[in-house]
Amino acid sequence: MIITKRATIYTLVLIITLFALSCYEANAGPIKTRSKPIGGPDIHAGQDVERDHHVLLPGEKIHNVMDFGAVPDGETDSTQAFMDAWAATRESTVKSRFLVPPGRFLIGEMFLNGPCKFNGPIVMQIDGTVLASTDISEYMNEHWLRIEDHFDLKITGVGTFDGQGHSSWKIVEDCDKKTQGSCVKNPANLYFSNVTNVIVHGVKSVNPKGSHIFVTSSANFRITNVQITAPENSPNTDGIHISHSDNVIVSKTFIGTGDDCIGMIQGSSNIVVEDVTCGPGHGISIGSLGKEEGEAEVKGVHVRNSRLVRTTNGLRIKAWPGHKFPGAASDVFFSNITMEDVRNAIIIDQEYLCPKDCTKQPSLVKIKNVHFINIRGTTTSATPVNMKCSKLNPCEGIIFRDINFQFGNTLKKLTIPQLNSSCINVKPIFEGIQIPPPCLDLPLMPKLPTVPVRLPLPVPVPVPTKPNLPTVPAKLPALKKSTLPKAGTTLKMIKTSVATKLRAPKKPTPQVPTKSKLPSVHVALKKAPKKLKLQNSKVKKGGQKAKNMRNIRKKRQH
Template sequence: MARWVILMCLLLSIVEARGRRNGNVFDVRDYNALASGNTDDTKAFMSAWKDACKTEGKTTFVIPSGTYMLNPIVFSGPCNGQITFELKGTLTAPTNNPSSDTTWINFRYLDHITVNGGGKLDGQGTSAWGRKNGNPLLMGLGFAFVNNSNVNNIQSVNSQNAHISMYQCENITLSHITITAPSNSPNTDGIKMAKSKGININDVHIATGDDCIAMITGTKNVNISNVYCGPGHGISVGSFGSNTDEFDIQDIYVKSCTFNATSHGVRIKTWPTALTHPLKASNIVYEDITIVDVSLPISIDQEYCPSNKCGKKVSSGVKISNISYRNIKGTSKGDVAIAFKCSESNPCQNISLENIDLKRKRPRRHRTLKNLCFNVRGASRGIQEPKACW
């Protein structure tokens, strides 16, 4: 009798495992992922993905609790159904990238993918940032040619490079995400996007060593709200304007965000480079922004040149226009509240300031907070502290 019970239990286990594989739930543990934390589980993940991708209907790709080590991996489509990538465990990146890949977890050519589950991506950047030789440091979570998708309720810790990147994506919502890296971690942008549109970012907490959010060439129609940024370099449009194959950035709305102890707050930056074709940044709104001890709260820098390696500087060819700053208040720990350094050949046009109330963190004797404006044309109304340039 006991032998019969044992046999039945084994048969039920096999049936259940096959059911999970052959049904619409694909658990990586059923594909021999070990979750030991130090054994490469990449092959098991790829096998589970192939089965999930070819299955019709709504499908769930499950990563249970545990720690899984993965080398760079591509989850590619198109797939036959809508997939939920349910990350409950922790994924760890290799500290010494074994390939020439630049992205660690990469989703490509997918429609209606959802990434969620409350799990964690551990880029192990603290063991990789100082590496000067070998293959590239890995961006964390990458989306390329992905549309109509959602990313929510995950964590990204110590990415080696940018935490989340998007390239040529449409209609993606990112929400309830926590991104963490030390303030001195190099190039660890929180969320970075290029040639993408219809991007919504809300209820996200970002602490990192570079831009909290960076919108570069060809980014359009982005809504950002309820983002906490700090430490980091602020929310940036750019940098761009250094190459001949770049595209306009426009229709950006940033609302109800907080910047705490960042180097910058809301920022637009272009390179001091002449262009052979028209390029612009336009229709950008910053509204209801809280500034807490930020070095430079508001800036347009058309002389952006990190490390002073630009060679001979020329007037930026990027045209900046229709930029609105509304209801921005808080404290600055620097001497300048607003710095508009616009292009001499393409002055900034239609820059609007409404209810700007910025004070110095600690008043300094004989040094009042000030604004600096060059080659800019704009208007102001309501509270202007410090006094507007016009």
């Protein structure tokens, strides 16, 4: 009996061990990249996606949130009423419409999940203002409104999704700068996941706590005539953030926010951005890439016929250095772009968020086949074109055609050197107009350690003495006018005058007595008293004689 029990225990242990080994082997090996959904055929291709979706379809049923208890005062929590109205729309077996009428409705975090039972288009008509709760502690996820698992969904109207994110911007966590530990992003206004054949048209998104519109793991997605706004200093408020999605089209949209107007990260493919105005913001970006393990490539991006106004960056591709994770971006086309006072107009940065003298390991991200065609406008930087590629994976197939930048209005009054461009670990191809002038590949040189060098003491060198040369008067005597011949004087007259002067007797020069012939001062002082005595005696004698004559005259008169 004891042996049987032991055998049973050993058997169970062996089974558990084999099961654990099988699970380990199944999970071992290379980590697979995250797969994108198979979108299937684009059912909206060739259709007018901007048509008025307010028109009710025959037999369409309306689910108004106010019929389920929503209060349009902007203060009463209407979350439950919205959830009930959405549940009725999802469970309906006929054509249905989720309606938010004019008014101000306050709601918290919500999941607008599918799929819907009706096998056809579902419309969300937003004509009022939907306000997010301002208490950030109420949000357990990275979204405010999460829309998931839908096929053929339309979000339309003239209403607004207001994230009321002002207070949350003070405590936002910058996940780009955080390299260790988990990072919790502030909730996005609209978060789409695993949706296909979706149209977002006409609505507005303002002041989100995080991103405005986040699209991931989706396909055949269109955003058109949407207005996205947030203050320039609002942190991490990306306009449209795309990842692991295929065939996303953004058109006729205005985006002004505090971060990237449009950001395309890993797994984004066949993306079209057309007729978009961006500013303020950080421009239109691909990346950052190379931060996470198993990243999928960004491929087939077309940005065209768009405008950037006073943005920090214009067209940018950014990748992380110092990470062990590879990534890639290829077949990227930027064409017909105008810029106004943009700082970094064209930038490829594979040292993202690394100091100027970056000492981290080179990026493992591969960037190739990137075209910049007909890019023009004004800039606020002396280096509007700046490419800093990886030393390990230099950029390939970078083409510049017809690039024309001038200094913007804010710099016209300043004295600034000529525009220039910078290229590191890349050999671009330049065609057509190139302002600034084309740059040359300047590979990064490693810094050599500085070694102190002890120089020998200087040896004194004798200075040769100058020879005694005859002095030359600093100023030559000027010629007198009398010595010059007068006009009309002939050579014969000059000769006669010279001969006469030579025959004339020379005037004797007065002799100046030398110092030896002049009486000394001492001798003159010795002779002076004798002369004074003689003069005094003569004066006395003359005075006595005059006195005698006066006495004689007086006697005669008496």
